[in-house]
Amino acid sequence: MTTTIGPRRIVCLTEEPTEVLYALGEQERIVGISGFTVRPPRARKEKPKVSAFTSAKIGEILALEPDFVVGFSDIQADIARELVAAGVEVWISNHRSVAGILDYIRRLGALVGAHARAEAYAREAEAHLAAIERAAATLPRRPRVYFEEWDEPPITGIRWVAELVRSAGGDDVFPERAVMPLARDRILADAGEVVRRAPDIVFGSWCGKKFRPERVAARPGWSAIPAVRDGELHEVKSPIILQPGPAALFDGVDALHAVIARWTLGKAKA
Template sequence: MGPRRIVCLTEEPTETLYALGEQDRIVGISGFTVRPAIARKEKPKVSAFTSAKIGEILKLRPDFVIGFSDIQADIAAELVRHGIEVWISNHRSVDGILDYIRRLGALVGAGERANAWAGELRRGLETIAAEAATLPRRPRVYFEEWDEPPITGIAWVAELVRIAGGDDIFPERAAEPLAKQRILEDPREVVARAPDIIVGSWCGKKFQPGKVAARPGWDAIPAVRDGELHEIKSPLILQPGPAALTDGVRALAAIVQRWAERRS
């Protein structure tokens, strides 16, 4: 049967378990959870991303806690010291997200449903990629996940940009797992790489295209010159879960498609 009382420290396990019909196992969620919306109404919020209410989590008597990445290592260690079983996933690619869905499904006895859904998600990505392959030209894309300092996108985002028909201008940065390794020490690097599209997804705050366009020297960037500055809300793209492979990639594809249509 697998674990019966699960605390989800990030959104992606919550969204996955709801999609698999296993939401009754969830006893606590992250305060940053927005998908699915009903989770915020039904489940107590016991964590942020870098902090958690350890006492509140213990009161929920979880038999399994799910978190993500080294950023939640301290939370995990504290819970382990209290005898709680913790799974910290560290997937950072499209394949990794699909495998995560399969593994989580298997853990709760929903392996067949998870495998089927992962296959459906994969086919959806293949459909988007096939449509993007018909574009006459691929735009260069700068994806920014934070502004002060500028931090550019992570691996799965760069992959989704490619699937949507664009080319990430910092592929070498996207391969770096830690945010500090994706900081642009000199924002003029973006000017030199001349993106056709700028996509902002500032984690937890609204993207400000006017502020970006006003950066010194950025008026020479094709994306700024042509008004191609767009926002994708961070819950859709910055979490390595189902949202990125559905609404997130579709939002990217729509931006690229409109860019292409304006140049046809």
């Protein structure tokens, strides 16, 4: 007789625990997911959607009788508070780095008795990052990169994004802001600072809405930025870069590296 280890009825308030549990073959434990979940695609068809990011259908969650709810960051503190008050066990992770994502995979796997599979999955992600870094090390130049995760007001990239930019072969132009865990501390009061830092490439990932490069190019003074002058304004879809989970370590860093490698090799031929 097999004994089930850990929680049996899990609600995932964000996408990354859903993606991890599916990757580990533990999707049967999931009874509810975030409405923003797109990875894996089958999750949207199989699981009820009971939360957004800053809000949740508390009544519907409780009706699912979860024995464990997984969320992310201080932004979901109010949701967590309501669920805890209703007697539900809640885990709000708060990781902000690549190392934190890898540790998250291992911890979530351990919670559901899938330690070995989680370790193998984390090692696969580490190997993928190492391969990207080796490829990046062969590039003749490293571009200066501005990553924008929101446009009004402009918000610079979070720590794991800056780390992935470096792994992909570029250098984040706001490294001092990337270490700030809260979005409000990464707001650019003066968008002219981007002009002064002269990025070669601009990546936009506007947290769920379409990136509009023509709007970026039209900002006052931004025509002087090398990235704007050369048309190097690129969207990275938010589900593969702004979720602190496996997507960023695979598809997200691949998307960054593809643009950086093409830019670098193009400059070398010029």
